[in-house]
Amino acid sequence: MMGRVAGKAALITGAAGGLGQAMAWMLAREGAKVALTDVNLDGVTELAGAINAEIAGSAFAYAHDVTREDQWAEVVARAAADMGSLSILVNNAGVGGPLAFVETDTVENWQRQFEINLRSAMLGCKYAMPHLRDAAPASIINISSIAGLASAPGMGAYSATKAGVWMYTKTLALEAAKADWNVRCNSVHPVFIKTPILDPFVAMAAGDEAKAHERLSRGIPLKRIGEPDDVAYCVLYLASDESKFVTGSEFRIDGGMTAQ
Ligand SMILES: NC(=O)c1ccc[n+]([C@@H]2O[C@H](COP(=O)([O-])OP(=O)(O)OC[C@H]3O[C@@H](n4cnc5c(N)ncnc54)[C@H](O)[C@@H]3O)[C@@H](O)[C@H]2O)c1
Structure with a gap:
């Protein structure tokens, strides 16, 4: 199949919903195989079915809680085996939280967002990296947020975790470049998307x-x-070899918000 990511194989977390679903369609329609993971197995199974109905044999679905290290090891191995390789990782699963101000915020709120939004990115990169190196040129795309670059009252946990994703992305980009792995790593920072x-x-x-x-x-x-495809087009570019000289960068999908 022809396409901007033809011959590539992508694992997308949190793919049952909004942005993950849009990325799955975009990458599959541009020629990639896609491994769709989520705590919502029914959601990714249904999505994989719909994609396979259009492009036979291109989508796979897995139950996956991104906070669980044991599941990361298993899901990455299964996805690489099912797709034949793994050359793109999109750490997309994430959650917001309640507006929580300093004196009433809780450790539980921080812990939940830390585990789902940030620690998951480390686990994903750690377990996917051996496969990505084998399949290079490869690309890691970490979904941060505009809230990782600028904040607002009550956003402490979310902003801190998304800022962590932003900076972790740079560390990994430099580690991979230093080691000559040809694995690029970039972060995407959406503002409000439907x-x-x-x-x-x-x-x-x-x-x-x-x-x-x-x-x-x-x-x-x-x-x-924004619309989900506003983000998915950026992910497509970063997943493709068109972005072969781009690593350690942040992409703002924010309608100009942080230009002000
Ligand atoms: N939509 C926006 O306005 C916006 C803006 C900035 C950043 N983001 C980021 O984009 C990413 C996707 O968000 P979205 O808008 O599509 O949200 P969404 O709620 O539509 O989708 C998130 C998906 O993650 C899954 N998920 C939640 N916890 C999980 C876990 N522990 N393990 C695996 N999967 C889990 C959910 O089941 C869901 O399918 C998130 O990281 C989010 O922080 C979204």
Whole structure:
């Protein structure tokens, strides 16, 4: 099959939902095999079925909690075996949390976001790296957030974990470059994108989605929030060999928000 990532094999975490789902379709339609992992096995199984109905034999689904080291070892090995190789890792699974201010924030809130958003990226890179090296040129794409570069009151845990993903990405890019592995590593930083992660904002607008999206778009120069494909196109570029000279970089998908 022709395409910008033809012959490549990608593992995407948190693929049952919003951004992961858009990336899965984008990479598969551009010729990659895709291993879709999530705690929501039904979701990734359904998605893999839909992708395979369009592009037979291109998608695989796995139950996977990214906080579990034992599952990382197993899922990476199975995905590499099923796809024949592993040349792209997208650490996408992530969660937001409640707005939590310094005196009422909790260790449990920090622990949960730390484990799902940040520690998972380390585990993914650690267990995927031997396969990525074998399949080089290879690419790691860590999904951070604009909140990892700028913050707001009540965002302590989320911003700290996403800033951690940003800087860990640079460390890994330099380690891989120094070792001549031809494995690149970059981070992607979306602002608000229309996915279920925004449900709490819709609830705050009494279920009025359009009103919630309008409120969220107010600080964005392009005057709208993003679509999942706005992020997936960036992931496609970073996954492909078109970005072969790009490593240790951060990509802001933010409608101009942090240009201000
Ligand atoms: N949508 C946005 O506005 C936005 C903005 C900035 C960054 N992000 C980041 O993008 C990534 C994807 O977010 P999204 O908007 O698609 O959210 P989403 O809630 O639609 O999808 C997240 C997926 O992660 C899965 N998941 C949650 N915990 C998991 C775990 N422990 N193990 C494996 N899978 C788990 C969920 O089941 C879900 O399918 C996240 O890292 C998020 O922080 C999103």
